[in-house]
Amino acid sequence: MAEFTMELNEDQRGVRDWIHGFAAEVMRPAAAEWDEREEFPWPVVQEAARIGLYSLDFYAQQFFDPTGLGIPMAMEELFWGDAGLGLAITGTGLAAIGVLTNGTEEQIGTWLPQMYGDAADVKIAAFCSSEPDAGSDVSAMRTRAVYDEAKDEWVLNGTKTWATNGGIANVHVVVAVVDPELGARGHASFIVPPGTPGLSQGQKFKKHGIRASHTAEVVLDGVRLPGHCLLGGKDKLDERLARARERARTGGARTQNAAMATFEASRPTVGAQAVGIARAAYEVALDYAQTRVQFGRPVIDNQGVAFQLADMRTRIDAARLLVWRASWMATAGKPFTSAEGSMSKLFAGETAKAVTAQAMQILGGNGYTREYPVERMHRDAAIYTIFEGTSEIQRLVIARTISDVPIR
């Protein structure tokens, strides 16, 4: 008989505690400094690589954990440490998932190791889908990939924006339009290998939060790529485009495009990051409320404060359960019939934003200063209702999935 448990097994607890140690001892003491510097924290990522935490092997091990909880558990602990540093350590994962979801075995074997490098020579990767006029509306994408059959090369032109690690990555995964007639179904993903001429970093953004994470435009100016850089290969693309053209002609059912498949696979992972930030802020607030004395008693003695903490903790646990369910479903191959991945990201993102705001309130004036970490956590949390699909887009996905109505 199948056994049901909601406890992590011994191996998982060991990994969680190991990551927690790194988060507490390496990330937390460095968090405020890198937030102020607003630069990519190479020494922290290098230290994570040195102990094997930033490595393809580690992510592969967690990714293939049969319970599905390896990745969310790791994410929660890292982002409990710090979100900006956490994103610097995990940002490569989005590009890696892009290759895992769309690439051939040979492409996975060639490019994933080059995305991470090794402890002696750490590398990072970037996933570039968003454009200045194509954020939530992926179908408005303009970056064009044109096939030069004589040379078996693809030529890419366009501007990508908001790319995490964009321009400083060793490997860029770029989504581009191969057939403009097909909208989002006419897209394909490409590997841009290290040092490819024509790819450059545009503006680097100064941000409200997650400031240790590098976010920039990526300009593609006549970038020529060998045919083997098309993820999935030309035959598979031709078959997919032929099916999409047939569907467009006959009005058949829609299917996910490459970029959407990548986002869908990573939503519970992003939700787990938000849970980590929320938990960190809640812990600071709980501790503060027990020690801060006003009117002759700790402020937690007031129901007005204690009930807020009760709500915060309840929301965090509920968010984690949604994240774990979605991660388990993905690993078990269960269909997301109610958009459970989007649900988990929606609820966890909103929870992080709300809980960090409550934590700031509980810390009063101290919460508003950079003497305490909740101010940074609140700034960091704000991105979790925006990137990887805004909260509105998650609601749209859920509403369409549960109703089968093409709600706008």
Ligand SMILES: Cc1cc2nc3c(=O)[nH]c(=O)nc-3n(C[C@H](O)[C@H](O)[C@H](O)COP(=O)(O)OP(=O)(O)OC[C@H]3O[C@@H](n4cnc5c(N)ncnc54)[C@H](O)[C@@H]3O)c2cc1C
């Ligand atoms: C720090 C950071 C890192 C990022 N990293 C990456 C990355 O690595 N790779 C990448 O490709 N992208 C990345 N992004 C882009 C991110 O995914 C987009 O910002 C996000 O998808 C929203 O797009 P947008 O900013 O253009 O907002 P818009 O799409 O312009 O939306 C504006 C507002 O309108 C709402 N809205 C839009 N359409 C609808 C609708 N149909 N119904 C209801 N409301 C709607 C939105 O919810 C939002 O509130 C990153 C962004 C940031 C800020």
